[in-house]
Amino acid sequence: MHDDLLHEQLNYYRARAAEYDESLQSVGDPGAAESAEAREWQEAVRALRGLGPQGRVLELAGGTGIWTEELARIAGELTVLDGAPEMLALNRAKLGDARITYQTADLFAWEPTERYDLVFFAFWLSHVPPERLDAFLDNVERAVAPGGRVFVVDEPAGGSEVSGPNAAGMYQQRTLRDGRAFSIVKVYYDPTEIGRQLEQRGFAPSAIGGGAHFFHLSSQRR
Ligand code: SAM
Numbered sequence: 001m002h003d004d005l006l007h008e009q010l011n012y013y014r015a016r017a018a019e020y021d022e023s024l025q026s027v028g029d030p031g032a033a034e035s036a037e038a039r040e041w042q043e044a045v046r047a048l049r050g051l052g053p054q055g056r057v058l059e060l061a062g063g064t065g066i067w068t069e070e071l072a073r074i075a076g077e078l079t080v081l082d083g084a085p086e087m088l089a090l091n092r093a094k095l096g097d098a099r100i101t102y103q104t105a106d107l108f109a110w111e112p113t114e115r116y117d118l119v120f121f122a123f124w125l126s127h128v129p130p131e132r133l134d135a136f137l138d139n140v141e142r143a144v145a146p147g148g149r150v151f152v153v154d155e156p157a158g159g160s161e162v163s164g165p166n167a168a169g170m171y172q173q174r175t176l177r178d179g180r181a182f183s184i185v186k187v188y189y190d191p192t193e194i195g196r197q198l199e200q201r202g203f204a205p206s207a208i209g210g211g212a213h214f215f216h217l218s219s220q221r222r
Contacts, residue, residue, distance in 0.1 A: 005183060006108055009127060010083045012174055012182035017086035019177055020064050037213045044153045044216035045070060047209055055117040058143060060107060061124035065091035071120060072097055081105050112143035119143050122153035129170060129185045141201040144221045152217045157190040159212040191215040
């Protein structure tokens with residue numbers, strides 16, 4: 001996979017930041033019409049809240065803050081990392097929480113230097129190409145303190161493909177309101193397989209929930 005595509009993917013999200021929230025369906029809205037999507041989303045929210053108070057929390061690819069808001073409820077200290085400064089500016093403006101530290105970083109070049117009690121990422125895993133998955137999960141392992149936890153939310157393989165079908169199992173074309181088109185990575189991973197790969201890295205068997213639209217996976221590092 002060429003670095004150009006990963007660069008284009010990040011440029012897409014930088015350009016999309018201002019229209020990101022509006023372009024999402026309102027599945028995360030507790031008042032949204034009852035649907036399988038809304039139920040699965042809320043199930044992920046409940047599972048995350050169910051972790052209870054956490055110490056140091058790291059959110060990867062936090063975007064405009066849809067999940068940052070949830071993490072801020074349970075985190076003692078929260079760091080949010082994203083490659084798009086435009087996303088982080090919106091996140092900061094929306095949450096206005098001085099307890100949150102924001103860091104602009106390219107996750108394909110990122111190397112964790114600290115350890116966290118909880119490492120969380122939503123709708124990021126599916127943007128990691130298969131040949132970068134091992135290196136990414138190795139970094140996740142390094143970032144989670146012993147006894148700490150990883151929590152993942154995304155769309156599953158063989159599901160409803162809420163974000164649309166992909167080509168060759170790993171690409172999508174996305175178009176912004178102004179007509180600009182971008183190629184991005186979109187891989188629907190099997191959460192059971194991700195859990196297995198985490199086990200190989202010293203995590204306990206994962207608790208996996210969700211359905212055809214969204215999965216959530218939670219696993220504790222031994
Ligand atoms: N987690 C947020 C959510 O659930 O709404 C955002 C998910 S959005 C689908 C993907 C995020 O990945 C965007 O915020 C984008 O800026 C970020 N991103 C894309 N490429 C990146 C990279 N190379 N390094 C870090 N973040 C990146």
